[in-house]
Amino acid sequence: MSPGGARHPDVVVVGGGIVGAACSYFLVRAGLSVELLERGFPASGTSGACEGNLLMWDKELTRELPFGLRSLALWAELAQELEIDFEFEPKGSIMVVEDGAGLEPMARKVAELARAGVPGTILSRQELHAEEPALAPDIAGGALFPEDGQVEPRYATAALVEGGRRHGLRVRTDTAVRRLHLGPAGRVEAVETAGERIPAGVVVLAAGVWTREIAATAGLEVPVHPRKGHVVVVERAPSLIRRKLMEAGYVATVESSDAALQVAMVVEATRAGTVLLGSSRQLVGFDRSVSVQVAAAIAARAIRFFPALAGLRCIRTYAGLRPFSPDHRPMIGPVAGAEGVYVATGHEGAGICLAPATGRLIAQWVTGEPLDFPAEWFRPDRFRGQG
Amino acid sequence: MSVQRTEVAVLGAGPAGIAAALAAARAGARVTILDESPAPGGQIYRQPPDAFRLRRPEALGKEYARAQQLTRELAASSAQFLPATMVWGVEADKTLLLYREGGGASALKAEALIVATGAYDRPIAFPGWTLPGVWTAGGAQAMLKSERILPGRRVLVAGAGPLLLPVAKALVEAGATVAGVVEATTRLEWALHSHRMLGHWERMGDAVRYEAALLRARVPRFFGHVVVRAEGADRVERATIAAVDRQWRPRPGSERTFDVDLLCIGYGFLSSMELPRLLGCELRYHGAQGQHLPRHTAEMESSVPGVFVAGETTGIGGADLALAEGRLAGLAAAHLLGHPWGAERQQEMVAAQARRRHQLGFARILDELFAMRPGIHELAAPDTPLCRCEEITVAEVQAAVRRGARTVRAVKGATRVGQGPCQGRICHTLVAHLVARETGRPVGEVLDITPRPPIKPVPLEVLAGLAEEKAGIEP
Amino acid sequence: MREEAGREPVVERGEPLDLLVDGEVIRAHLGETIAGALTAAGRRVFRHAPRTGAPRGVFCGIGVCFECLVTVEGMGRVRSCMVLVRPGMRVSLRAEAEASGGERATH
Numbered sequence: 001m002s003p004g005g006a007r008h009p010d011v012v013v014v015g016g017g018i019v020g021a022a023c024s025y026f027l028v029r030a031g032l033s034v035e036l037l038e039r040g041f042p043a044s045g046t047s048g049a050c051e052g053n054l055l056m057w058d059k060e061l062t063r064e065l066p067f068g069l070r071s072l073a074l075w076a077e078l079a080q081e082l083e084i085d086f087e088f089e090p091k092g093s094i095m096v097v098e099d100g101a102g103l104e105p106m107a108r109k110v111a112e113l114a115r116a117g118v119p120g121t122i123l124s125r126q127e128l129h130a131e132e133p134a135l136a137p138d139i140a141g142g143a144l145f146p147e148d149g150q151v152e153p154r155y156a157t158a159a160l161v162e163g164g165r166r167h168g169l170r171v172r173t174d175t176a177v178r179r180l181h182l183g184p185a186g187r188v189e190a191v192e193t194a195g196e197r198i199p200a201g202v203v204v205l206a207a208g209v210w211t212r213e214i215a216a217t218a219g220l221e222v223p224v225h226p227r228k229g230h231v232v233v234v235e236r237a238p239s240l241i242r243r244k245l246m247e248a249g250y251v252a253t254v255e256s257s258d259a260a261l262q263v264a265m266v267v268e269a270t271r272a273g274t275v276l277l278g279s280s281r282q283l284v285g286f287d288r289s290v291s292v293q294v295a296a297a298i299a300a301r302a303i304r305f306f307p308a309l310a311g312l313r314c315i316r317t318y319a320g321l322r323p324f325s326p327d328h329r330p331m332i333g334p335v336a337g338a339e340g341v342y343v344a345t346g347h348e349g350a351g352i353c354l355a356p357a358t359g360r361l362i363a364q365w366v367t368g369e370p371l372d373f374p375a376e377w378f379r380p381d382r383f384r385g386q387g
Numbered sequence: 388m389s390v391q392r393t394e395v396a397v398l399g400a401g402p403a404g405i406a407a408a409l410a411a412a413r414a415g416a417r418v419t420i421l422d423e424s425p426a427p428g429g430q431i432y433r434q435p436p437d438a439f440r441l442r443r444p445e446a447l448g449k450e451y452a453r454a455q456q457l458t459r460e461l462a463a464s465s466a467q468f469l470p471a472t473m474v475w476g477v478e479a480d481k482t483l484l485l486y487r488e489g490g491g492a493s494a495l496k497a498e499a500l501i502v503a504t505g506a507y508d509r510p511i512a513f514p515g516w517t518l519p520g521v522w523t524a525g526g527a528q529a530m531l532k533s534e535r536i537l538p539g540r541r542v543l544v545a546g547a548g549p550l551l552l553p554v555a556k557a558l559v560e561a562g563a564t565v566a567g568v569v570e571a572t573t574r575l576e577w578a579l580h581s582h583r584m585l586g587h588w589e590r591m592g593d594a595v596r597y598e599a600a601l602l603r604a605r606v607p608r609f610f611g612h613v614v615v616r617a618e619g620a621d622r623v624e625r626a627t628i629a630a631v632d633r634q635w636r637p638r639p640g641s642e643r644t645f646d647v648d649l650l651c652i653g654y655g656f657l658s659s660m661e662l663p664r665l666l667g668c669e670l671r672y673h674g675a676q677g678q679h680l681p682r683h684t685a686e687m688e689s690s691v692p693g694v695f696v697a698g699e700t701t702g703i704g705g706a707d708l709a710l711a712e713g714r715l716a717g718l719a720a721a722h723l724l725g726h727p728w729g730a731e732r733q734q735e736m737v738a739a740q741a742r743r744r745h746q747l748g749f750a751r752i753l754d755e756l757f758a759m760r761p762g763i764h765e766l767a768a769p770d771t772p773l774c775r776c777e778e779i780t781v782a783e784v785q786a787a788v789r790r791g792a793r794t795v796r797a798v799k800g801a802t803r804v805g806q807g808p809c810q811g812r813i814c815h816t817l818v819a820h821l822v823a824r825e826t827g828r829p830v831g832e833v834l835d836i837t838p839r840p841p842i843k844p845v846p847l848e849v850l851a852g853l854a855e856e857k858a859g860i861e862p
Numbered sequence: 863m864r865e866e867a868g869r870e871p872v873v874e875r876g877e878p879l880d881l882l883v884d885g886e887v888i889r890a891h892l893g894e895t896i897a898g899a900l901t902a903a904g905r906r907v908f909r910h911a912p913r914t915g916a917p918r919g920v921f922c923g924i925g926v927c928f929e930c931l932v933t934v935e936g937m938g939r940v941r942s943c944m945v946l947v948r949p950g951m952r953v954s955l956r957a958e959a960e961a962s963g964g965e966r967a968t969h
Contacts, residue, residue: 813927
């Protein structure tokens with residue numbers, strides 16, 4: 001093991017968003033010397049443009065959910081361990097069912113999730129309104145998942161980065177990686193930035209939607225694509241919204257591969273007292289500019305559920321690019337045919353939630369420790385041969 | 388939501404906007420002009436509201452007479468004025484999204500835009516600057532000019548630049564005791580620039596009149612001094628000034644404290660850049676004014692075809708410059724849209740350009756004389772808020788920089804700076820100066836701002852209203 | 863204070879009207895802004911900042927800084943320096959204080 005900060009780090013992590021930060025953190029905690037390269041500043045990409053959901057009920061049951069439960073437990077530990085306060089709130093979430101037709105599928109889902117280890121309570125119309133008095137009176141019902149939570153995603157990224165620094169992590173911001181270099185036998189040799197060539201025995205690509213481009217410089221295929229999302233921020237209205245709320249239809253938008261705009265209500269209050277509104281999904285390439293039309297659709301959907309929001313002011317909007325993979329599941333693990341290259345991306349809207357488990361899994365891969373989860377679950381090259 | 392069509396949309400009804408609207412209308416264009424305030428005039432041409440009756444208009448001076456003349460001309464012209472209306476966003480096809488305070492949402496589709504949204508007092512942070520009773524000089528002047536309401540009885544007026552004198556005079560005339568006019572520059576510096584002011588007789592005449600009025604009222608003058616602190620329990624009760632060196636850094640042992648109930652701070656102005664940014668206009672950093680300004684042609688067209696800029700939007704320069712630029716922009720917009728362009732119009736354009744050059748000359752003198760110096764950005768203490776909305780202190784910004792933040796955006800990524808309702812208008816430059824100092828980088832490089840709608844807070848239902856079926860477009 | 867108190871008036875104000883500010887009647891005139899009327903009535907503290915509860919009032923006076931926010935019945939939270947008074951207007955400075963509640967002293 002080379003001393004922290006030495007010329008040749010054991011591992012180079014590319015990407016200083018939540019996933020790259022988590023990978024870096026767990027790698028240095030495992031005793032490796034790690035250099036994190038970030039082309040902007042920590043969370044300047046997608047991690048700085050999202051809501052910070054720690055949600056279990058929207059996870060695919062067989063693989064994502066166990067992974068998510070592990071990650072949620074790790075977040076609770078990190079909230080104690082890391083010095084920077086990232087507003088970890090185990091406030092619980094509510095799945096909101098707009099009309100009666102959705103109540104039965106919701107009840108089935110609650111039962112399914114309970115069997116899988118996610119406790120939830122079905123809420124009648126009255127119980128739902130007792131939980132969240134600001135909801136429109138005609139909303140049919142919902143389910144409360146008390147163990148879900150929320151973090152401030154930028155502070156969480158910073159917390160992991162700072163935590164990593166305390167254990168020797170070297171962080172270089174304003175440092176974009178242009179090329180990945182593989183040797184003749186397919187073994188990773190170095191990464192190249194604008195100014196230099198950094199030799200590395202292990203490279204973890206955690207650059208979100210930009211991972212594909214970087215991998216392609218070495219002839220590697222990582223099918224991650226941008227799925228744009230908007231967030232609308234409403235002025236302070238403390239105690240209007242108590243928990244994180246999402247409409248039941250949210251899951252369908254995640255699962256869909258439709259390129260056209262899809263909007264599903266997501267509403268939550270932050271510790272500062274502002275209210276964040278989401279969600280939208282579109283495939284429009286790498287454009288991060290805010291569309292007033294999309295913001296309008298989010299606002300309209302939120303007002304349908306919370307009429308009291310109508311008279312409050314929107315003070316900000318922003319947009320980010322979720323990294324999504326062809327089957328909407330993350331890609332975490334080694335890249336076949338490129339020894340020493342790992343990928344950690346494709347979390348599509350669950351990046352914040354799944355980051356710690358991802359970081360731990362990558363650290364296990366790199367150090368050769370036993371894996372928490374079966375290798376093939378999140379294999380990055382599971383899409384080979386699918387065209 | 389109704390969508391209105393017009394040929395030339397003039398955004399802002401201060402001197403530049405009014406001049407632009409008049410010029411474009413006279414040249415034959417259909418003009419719609421709007422302003423966030425209920426009446427035209429902007430800041431410098433603020434007038435008492437229509438609901439007031441003027442007993443002694445002559446007491447309001449020649450500025451009022453000019454303001455009256457301009458607003459009367461506007462009312463008599465074919466231009467349509469939309470009061471109390473803000474632009475909060477722009478659609479992909481450049482349709483302007485409007486909101487009328489307390490009223491409704493609408494949209495405006497124009498073939499040419501003239502951005503004349505003016506400026507606001509440059510924020511300068513020092514301990515106690517957030518206390519009630521600490522106002523900007525412009526804010527005090529606005530309340531005196533429009534509503535004839537005096538915000539305090541014992542006042543200190545402090546800062547750098549020409550606005551201090553008319554504000555102090557207005558306060559005196561309204562019955563306040565002005566404990567002092569505190570100017571950061573020195574008499575010697577004024578004297579050294581005075582030869583350049585030859586040819587700007589009207590300005591020099593104004594200055595002499597203000598000085599005379601203050602002399603008569605025995606208002607103490609302090610040159611080479613700045614306010615270093617405001618103190619009080621719930622509101623300002625004391626203001627402390629100190630002598631400064633030529634970099635405006637306080638000299639130890641030179642402090643003087645005044646009992647006040649109003650402290651007016653005036654360190655020049657910052658141009659409102661939200662709309663040019665959102666429209667995609669190319670900006671360039673101007674060191675002397677300490678801000679980004681839009682590039683534009685001699686005909687006031689920005690880098691975006693069909694978008695013109697005029698008045699303080701192109702740089703701080705005062706009413707006369709604004710009038711000239713507004714006229715140029717109005718003429719150019721009408722010309723662009725194919726309205727008849729004869730020798731007469733051409734001559735008007737040439738004359739306006741000559742006036743513009745003349746006024747720019749004076750503006751440059753003021754830029755140099757009253758440019759901010761390093762010491763003014765170092766007055767804040769570690770616990771002084773830089774972001775007023777979210778109460779983010781100097782110390783917190785410094786912590787973010789220590790953790791690697793090298794730009795304003797990076798500081799925003801690590802704190803809540805700029806995330807309140809003022810959307811960074813007050814704090815962006817303050818944070819930029821601190822980051823620049825801490826990192827050794829130029830201010831223009833660290834001040835990176837991403838434009839996003841809404842550019843002013845807008846009721847959520849107005850935003851949501853776009854998602855519904857748009858009403859038919861009105862001709 | 864309205865500037866003509868004790869001096870020969872330059873203007874004759876608009877029709878007098880009453881504002882109800884947290885239950886208290888405050889005199890105003892048509893044409894004035896809410897901020898103007900409050901200022902003339904001697905009010906300086908309009909609200910309290912969200913983190914520390916520090917007192918805040920008018921700062922820029924022209925609608926840029928959002929310090930002068932008050933809550934007006936039927937209009938929500940508005941910049942008092944930009945909104946003209948109307949007869950029977952009900953204004954709350956207290957509601958603004960509550961609305962800004964958020965995270966008092968947790969940082």
